[in-house]
Amino acid sequence: MNYSSDEMMTVAAARALRDGAVCFVGIGLPSTAANLARRTHAENLVLVYESGTIGAKPDRLPLSIGDGVLADTAVSVVGVPEIFNYWLQPGRIDVGFLGAAQLDRFGNINTTVIGGDYRHPGVRLPGAGGAPEIAASCREVVVVVRQTKRAFVERVDFVTSFGFGSGPGEREELGLRGAGPQLVITDLGVLRPDPDTRELVLTALHPGVDVATVRERTGWDLRVADDLGVGEPPTDRELTVLRELTR
């Protein structure tokens, strides 16, 4: 079956979720990917939404973080303070799934302002939401974002969610308990932090994408892993389930 680069990105994100993992899900692409995973290889994936629904099993794609289908199908519905204090903060969540307006070389995320200064921004974005603490407290973070030169920048204009700061040791110094952004999935391929430098490195391409294209759409001098892989294209089943979900 033919597929779009967005479909490839969503399928790749879904595959990153192991069965049985507990996943803190934002709305949009992360939610689509998590629901796809639950319908394919990860039947026992636990979906936690910041609206307070734990273990939701929506029979359709939720249209917002507070969709009634989440409450109707959850194992437990709790208030918003509890979801952050009892469930996210102590490190009970395996994977946090985040999007980004800007993402930099060291995995820091900006969803606040672009251009100008904070008080007089070029573009005012929606802001932090749950992201700063998701980025801090989940065992690991997966970022799903379309790869463009505007989005993939040397240094974000505003650190909304902390990745690796400007390199190794900073998370540890700040006392952040989660491992931070361990995986960035784009419409072109996959980036992972170098274990030594914490810089995001291209580790896999989606089928049919070349390195030059990825580098063109990256705002820093992108390093490429020695053992650069190429992902599997979406299977027919993955595409069928995904299109069923999003139609």
Added chain:
Amino acid sequence: MNYSSDEMMTVAAARALRDGAVCFVGIGLPSTAANLARRTHAENLVLVYESGTIGAKPDRLPLSIGDGVLADTAVSVVGVPEIFNYWLQPGRIDVGFLGAAQLDRFGNINTTVIGGDYRHPGVRLPGAGGAPEIAASCREVVVVVRQTKRAFVERVDFVTSFGFGSGPGEREELGLRGAGPQLVITDLGVLRPDPDTRELVLTALHPGVDVATVRERTGWDLRVADDLGVGEPPTDRELTVLRELTR
């Protein structure tokens, strides 16, 4: 109708609760008095129990703080942390009803240890429970306790719940927001703190009790108010309802 001094005490305690007040109720005499009040002059009294039941309307006397009848008849049942943090601590409760093993001249309460020292006590009592924060945070505190020389002491062996410390200004200095013990109801009469010295003063006798008896059963040189009153005996209705409740 004939009545016992305990019945007089319970009726006097019930009468101290105005209709519509929100009352934090401990088990035992306070609970009996509050439930009597709700069945006589204070139909809209709101009963809050530390087990997390708000607005319970038990159709019989609860046998413990966690009696199922409280949950079954409550307007809302919340967890124990919430009852203390959202409901007691911010000063939403009008009246806190406390008992005491020892009560001193300045309304301080001991329910921890009597005699010896803390590590090697003469008598080990149950301890604080909710009392220290009830005494601190309710708009006012009513203490219900049988009057004996052993219980009414010059200075408590251990301050479990703070009344007025050793005199005026101490509650304010400590930042306690509630007005403290404004009323002590015993089987002999009623004591109130002197507005200036904060010392508990005998302000009313129950019918048939004389001052000498009260002074005899008080471990300090008890002051008597100039306008010492005498309470009304229990009405037939009060006694009937009380006996219905406790039989």
Added chain:
Amino acid sequence: MATIAPLSEAVAHVVRDGDTVAFEGFTHLIPFAAGHEVIRQGRRDLTLVRMTPDVLYDQLIGAGCARKLVFSWGGNPGVGSLHRFRDAVQNGWPRPLELEEHSHAGMANRYVAAASGLPFAVLRGYTGTDLPAQTANIASVTCPFTGEVLTAVAALELDAAVVHAQRADRHGNVQLWGITGVQKEAVLAATRSLVTVEEVVDELEPRPGAVVLPSWVVDYVAEAPGGAHPSYAHDYSVRDNDFYVAWDEISRDRDRFAQWLEGVA
């Protein structure tokens, strides 16, 4: 005891010029009808507070009711940006909008602190981000037992809180269920409160997952059936997703918005 009153009367009592006021709701149960009444009553200089200011806050901001916004995520959920919010921030139209910005965890804990009668709350939050530099309401606090440094946020005390719920009884006890967000905390954090409800009933039969606010912590209850539209009230209505999409068009243009605003008045 809550007073049960018509919406216009209740809003007039609860929301006043210059107030710090939250119209809370986490996608679900957003008090649109009450917010529109605030626009009709011409309230000004409000400090609007909400974790997720969305279309209702875009409307209040565009109508010139707000002086300041305290929030953690301002967008049109599932659609994109809030154009009246952006226009106010980027161009000062119809008046400048001061921002105080937090994370969800921070805002939730600020409500909890206020509901608990505490001046601050402790969390693991904001660490390493650029947010603390922009407000005095984020600080640090040292654990007296371990020496660990944590984040403190100031209690979010409100003059007024407005929320929508499914039901109240005739005594003014309020019941809401489904996604219950921070509505309880907002009401408990406020000096004055108003709950609009789908219906007033004789008895609140218990519901799984329901939060109940006793009458004596609520000041006003007003019947406003459908009062959460275009958001929804679980078991009463469904979200009007088309309106959220349509809002993107309506709000992009000042004139088009002005036209919409006339329809509210």
Added chain:
Amino acid sequence: MATIAPLSEAVAHVVRDGDTVAFEGFTHLIPFAAGHEVIRQGRRDLTLVRMTPDVLYDQLIGAGCARKLVFSWGGNPGVGSLHRFRDAVQNGWPRPLELEEHSHAGMANRYVAAASGLPFAVLRGYTGTDLPAQTANIASVTCPFTGEVLTAVAALELDAAVVHAQRADRHGNVQLWGITGVQKEAVLAATRSLVTVEEVVDELEPRPGAVVLPSWVVDYVAEAPGGAHPSYAHDYSVRDNDFYVAWDEISRDRDRFAQWLEGVA
């Protein structure tokens, strides 16, 4: 994912010599069956934690399982004192019992802090009392915004938590209702946890007021119908008030207690 196992096996996995362990329950849902299994397994040197240690803790203390008690109210509710507890404190029998004593508000907040992954919690508590002088786990903390001095309590981190609930499903999701106390917090504060249940069912149909613990935060679930006796399980059993009264007699005398203890083994 919780493992569903027989009670003896589950207790052996969850409660170990030297543990700091809470058997929580606020009059309701007290895990007596699990506690008796701990006595049978001969656990020693436990630091027993509970807001309201009552008859079960009197039994564990009398049986010599405990080295220390962390608590806020220790009595036989509605009856009087705990004689085994008193005997241990006043006479060191069968072994000395170290005490760490708090108020309910302090204990509840200590659980909340541990459940929240924080080293401490802030409250208005203990002020003016003689309690802070007796433990290092009560301190003060200054609000970084207002300068006000408040009370801090250290997080109550547990090796193990044991609670009783009405039901679990076959995946190990647990549901309890009625008075729910601090059971959720205790489980979330613990490294290992065991929930005994009245029954394991195919599906947890939603109940008003129910707290649900997802399977993935529970280690063991064990069926123990009637496992809260002489306390009760709301909608399953009623409290055996006669036993609480009888306990006063049984526990007053060491020999009489020893006889009772033989019946447990």
